[in-house]
Amino acid sequence: MKEEPNQDLLSVDRIRQMIDLYNPCTDDYLFVLDFENDFYYISPHAQERFLLPGCYFHNVSDTLLEVTCEEDRQALTDDLTDILSTDRNTHNLVYRWLGLDGQPIWINCRGRVVRGEDKRALYMIGCINEIGKKQKADNVSGLLGETSLQTWLQGYKDEAPAGYFMRLGLDNFKSINAKLGVEYGDMILRKMGDFIISCVQCGQHLYRIVADEFMIVDFNGGTVKEATDLYTEIRRMLDRFVEENHYEAFVTVSGGILRCEDVRNFSWSQIMKLSEFALTEAKQLGKNRSYVFVQEDYDRFLKKKKLTQVLRQAVASDFEGFEVYYQPIFHSKDGSLSGAEALMRFHMEDEMVMPGEFISILEETGLIIPAGRWILHEALRFAKKMQQVIPTFRVNVNVSYVQVMKSDVVVDIMEALKQYDMSPDHLIIELTESGLIESDIYFTRLWTQLKENGVKLALDDFGTGYSNFHYLNELRPDIIKIDRSFTMRAMTNEYEFNLLSLLNGMVKSLELKVCVEGVETAEERDKIAVLPPDYSQGFYFGRPCPQADFERKFVK
Ligand code: C2E
Ligand code: CA
Ligand code: CA
DSSP states (O other): OOOOOOSSOOOHHHHHHHHHHHGGGOSSEEEEEETTTTEEEEOGGGGGTBOOSSSEEESHHHHHHHHBOGGGHHHHHHHHHHHHHSOOOEEEEEEEEEBTTSOEEEEEEEEEEEEOTTOOEEEEEEEEEETTSOOSEETTTTEEOHHHHHHHHHTTSSSOOSSEEEEEEETTHHHHHHHHOHHHHHHHHHHHHHHHHHHSOTTEEEEEOSTTEEEEEEOSOOOHHHHHHHHHHHHHHHHHHHHHTTTSSOOOEEEEEEEGGGSGGGOHHHHHHHHHHHHHHHHHTTSSSEEEOOHHHHHHHHHHHHHHHHHHHHHHTTTTTEEEEEEEEEETTTOOEEEEEEEEEEEETTEEEOHHHHHHHHHHHTTHHHHHHHHHHHHHHHHHHHTTTOTTOEEEEEOOHHHHHHSOHHHHHHHHHHHTTOOGGGEEEEEESHHHHHTHHHHHHHHHHHHHTTOEEEEEEETSSOOOHHHHHHHOOSEEEEOHHHHHHHHHOHHHHHHHHHHHHHHHHTTOEEEEOOOOSHHHHHHHHTSOOSEEOSTTTOOOEEHHHHIIIIIO
16 A cells, blocks of 8 residues: 655654553553664563563664564565565564563564655554463453453462452363354353353452363452352352253363462462362362362372373383382292282382372373383393292282283283293283273283283282172183282171182182282281182281392292
8 A cells, every 4th residue: 555655754752752651551562663763662561571682772673583583584574675665654464573581472563654755764663462462351251361360460469368269160161162063162151151250249250261261269258168159059050051951062160269378479370270270170070069279189289290200201211210029929728939929119219109109100191001011021030030949930910901901912921921931821910800891802802812822810909899700700810819908808807708718619619719918917817728718918928028138038
């Protein structure tokens, strides 16, 4: 668009003054680029955001290129050159500047060029907006957004008022969008906003933060009980809505409640982090419910997070920190050593972490696959050595259902046996029933393949949860390991003892073997001896210990 040269020019100095005057009124950045004097002036608060030498500078094009992301420099140069070599008067460019941390920030820079009588470009005035910036208000729900909440909370920086934050999140919102469309999803968000507004009281504030989450802020001294009641009220409204809509969309809501006093320094990042944790807990506890923040839970969560990191590093650095403990297993008949169960241990900062704490993390992260392979090799190497003294020595290795479902564990096992030149019937693979249902076909396939290859199989944790006697006949494990909890019950309860005794007899008639775990005292040993099982394992006979201790105590 061609424009007439401007008649009443403002001086660049005057523009600078105006920019300063506007500075407190906007988050955008106003600027003037003086082509004549090769000078640039921008709203002073730009220095707090971008990698600029200051709010004014000379040598404009080089300096601007320095603050521009490398990929966008050419586009900027081309645009400025074009303005200077043609009579175009508008500049409108979307590109990236570098923030103070060196990270790119998307901006839209729009400017208007003012030319002198001879059409030479004198200066350009304009405005820069950050287009990647979070919304201050949300047009879908009609509520204020995260940035507004942040700004408002800045007023409370150091003194925490009494009250609470409640972060509400719709459960499975993504699937509603996917199944019923984004417009339907938007309608649900609007409804949700309306429900909350109709439940909150005067003085409580409501914001919509990320996509499907809302934050209610109560600085009126509201208690946890009041927060929970408020949650229930909102949930009821939502339930009613779902019912009235004949379950077209089955939406539920979870809520994380955070007392103001739980936020140290009352900082924004803490409020967001802890409230997010509270909401995630509510969801993990089964959704459609609320959870009140407890510091101990959060500490446990942080510990788990740290442990996860450390475990990942340990696996990557050749299993440094991992160790294998061995627990002896004895023949009940004559008390001779049959073999040992390999049990994983992990050392973190001079502290030993027990499997109860880390096996589930290894499973969740898939790290159990390399770690399971590692312990298999360690155990076979150990058994090979033991066989020099006790040729019948067998080693038991636990295999997780994650290894069964997500790795080629049969190949791993057969290769390892070959590598250590070990007969397959000297290896006992322990599998639990609990993983069995979930991984049915994988489990059956693995089971059959191992049996075909002559590897021995033990059904672990028998007597916990849903022990299914049908499986015994179907799977025909070589050994059934009676879980410690079953053993303990049998020691104190006659009915349970009779059950154990019957089971022992039945298993024997199927020509399977029984190993009783968790024998802790001489009395227990005597009681068990009445059965007797084929094998016994427990603290009374020997605790799990490092390989060297095992050799010293049980072999030499
Ligand atoms: P599990 O396979 O049932 O192992 C037996 C657990 O009972 C071991 O705990 C052992 O130390 C403990 N125990 C043995 N005798 C007694 C006793 O008389 N009294 C008491 N109170 N406890 C006894 P640990 O080593 O803490 O292992 C716990 C679980 O972690 C194991 O239960 C197993 O499910 C899992 N686990 C351990 N190592 C591995 C591994 O290498 N791979 C996999 N997938 N799981 C493992
Ligand atoms: Ca076991
Ligand atoms: Ca067991």
